[in-house]
Amino acid sequence: MSQALFFQLQSLLIFSLMTFGIFQKHNRLRHVKIMSLAILWDIILILQIELSRSAILKASNAMENRLILNIHVAFALASVLGYALMIYTGRKILKQQRSFQPRHKILGRVTYTLRFLTLVTSFWAQSPQNQKLITTAIF
Numbered sequence: 001m002s003q004a005l006f007f008q009l010q011s012l013l014i015f016s017l018m019t020f021g022i023f024q025k026h027n028r029l030r031h032v033k034i035m036s037l038a039i040l041w042d043i044i045l046i047l048q049i050e051l052s053r054s055a056i057l058k059a060s061n062a063m064e065n066r067l068i069l070n071i072h073v074a075f076a077l078a079s080v081l082g083y084a085l086m087i088y089t090g091r092k093i094l095k096q097q098r099s100f101q102p103r104h105k106i107l108g109r110v111t112y113t114l115r116f117l118t119l120v121t122s123f124w125a126q127s128p129q130n131q132k133l134i135t136t137a138i139f
C-alpha cells in the first residue's frame, strides 16, 4: 500500500469515527470519548503527513494541482481551528453552561462539513497515477 493511500485510509476512518460520534451525541460520555479520539487521531495524521512531506509532494501533482492542494490545506487548517472551538464549547457544556449548546451545535455542523471537504479535496489533490491506484483498491 502506498503511503498516500495509507494516509487517505486513516482520513476516511477518522471521518467515519466522527460520524459515529455525532450519532452518539445524546450519550455524553461516549460522545466526548469518541470525538476526543477522532480529534487526537486527526492531529497525529497531520503530524505523520508533515514528517513525510517530501513523499507527499512526490505523490501529489503539486505543480498541476497547486490550487486544489492549497484549497485542501486551507480546509485542513480550518478543521483544526474548528476542533479547538469544539473542545472549548464542549467543555463549557460539561461545566453546565448550557448557553454554549447552540454554539456547539452550529460549530459542529461547520467543523464536520470542513472535515468532509478536507477528505474530498485530498482525493482531488492526488496525481492521476495515485487516483488510478485508489480506484483499483476501492472497486
Ligand code: HEM
Residues within 6 Å of the ligand: 018, 022, 025, 026, 028, 031, 032, 035, 036, 083, 086, 087, 089, 090, 091, 093, 094, 101, 102, 104, 105, 107, 108, 109, 111, 112
Ligand atoms: C468535531 C468535534 C465535535 C462535533 C462535530 C460535535 C458535535 C456535536 C453535536 C452535533 C451535538 C448535539 C448538539 C445538540 O443537539 O444540541 C453535540 C453535543 C455535545 N457535545 Fe459535541 N461535538 C464535537 C466534539 C466535542 C468535544 C471535544 C466535547 C467535549 C470536550 C463535546 C461535548 C459535547 C457535549 C457535552 C454535548 C451535549 C450532549 C447532550 O446533549 O447532553 N463535543 N456535539
